[in-house]
Amino acid sequence: MGEVDVLQLATAVAVVLLAIAWYLSYAAARLDRLHAKVEGAMAALDGQLIRRAETALELAMSDELDPSSALIVADAATSALERHTVSLTGADPLDGVTFAGREVVESDLTEAIVAAVTPEVRTAIGEADGPGWDALERLDAAVVRVQMARRFHNDAVRDVRRVRNKLVVRVFRLAGHAAMPAAVEFVDDVPGVTS
Numbered sequence: 001m002g003e004v005d006v007l008q009l010a011t012a013v014a015v016v017l018l019a020i021a022w023y024l025s026y027a028a029a030r031l032d033r034l035h036a037k038v039e040g041a042m043a044a045l046d047g048q049l050i051r052r053a054e055t056a057l058e059l060a061m062s063d064e065l066d067p068s069s070a071l072i073v074a075d076a077a078t079s080a081l082e083r084h085t086v087s088l089t090g091a092d093p094l095d096g097v098t099f100a101g102r103e104v105v106e107s108d109l110t111e112a113i114v115a116a117v118t119p120e121v122r123t124a125i126g127e128a129d130g131p132g133w134d135a136l137e138r139l140d141a142a143v144v145r146v147q148m149a150r151r152f153h154n155d156a157v158r159d160v161r162r163v164r165n166k167l168v169v170r171v172f173r174l175a176g177h178a179a180m181p182a183a184v185e186f187v188d189d190v191p192g193v194t195s
Contacts, residue, residue, distance in 0.1 A: 027163075028174040034160045038181045041153035042099070045184065046084065048149040049106060052142040053080040056113055059139050064125045064132025069116035076112035080105050099184045107187040113139070114190055122192060143193045154183045 059065065060074035083105045117136070125132045160181050163169060 024168070024172055024174065027166075027168060031160070031163050031169060031174055034156065034163060035175075035178055035181070038153070038156045038160055041149070041156045042184075045146070045149040045153045048142065048145045049080065049102075050084050052139070052146050053077045053084070053109060055135065055139040055142045056109060057081070059117075059132065059135040062130075062132040062135045064128065064130065064135070065116055065121065069121075073109075073112045073116045076105075076109040080109045099182070103184070103186040110187045110190060113143070117190070117192075119192060140190075140193045143188070143190045147188050150184055150186075150188060154185075157181045157183045 054077070056073050057077040060070040060077060063070075065073065080102075083100075083102050117139075122136065125136050164175050164180065169175060
């Protein structure tokens, strides 16, 4: 009778240990997928920011804006495009993808767009029905895509932070050496353009 009890106890302990190991493995894999989602969302946001800067530059060069507004938008767009050439990550492309302090440059571009593309300017460009109208429509679409991409990125960051704050993840260090992702906050609201 003693051998059966020991065998049953050993089996029960083995089953519990296997269940714990499976759960930890599942949690680590889920956290890894969430980190990959953040990296993908950051890449998408970066692409949309580049597209927005390019379309803003296109509008500035279309001769539809007054010269001073065109210069302000072109300067802000060029600064944003130059900032994109800076490496976002260190030697390991999967380690700690960050926004690299671009919030100020991107906010400046948004503010330049808001200052230059007033409702009156929109009306004038629409009435002219020239190449500026197409550029303005592309810029509006790019602004909406930037807003959505930033929202998706920040949602993914929130998911990672929620999982990483769980006791099991912290105790067993399931995040490894991965950097804690940060939300991206900058001014991206352009009046007259809705997402």
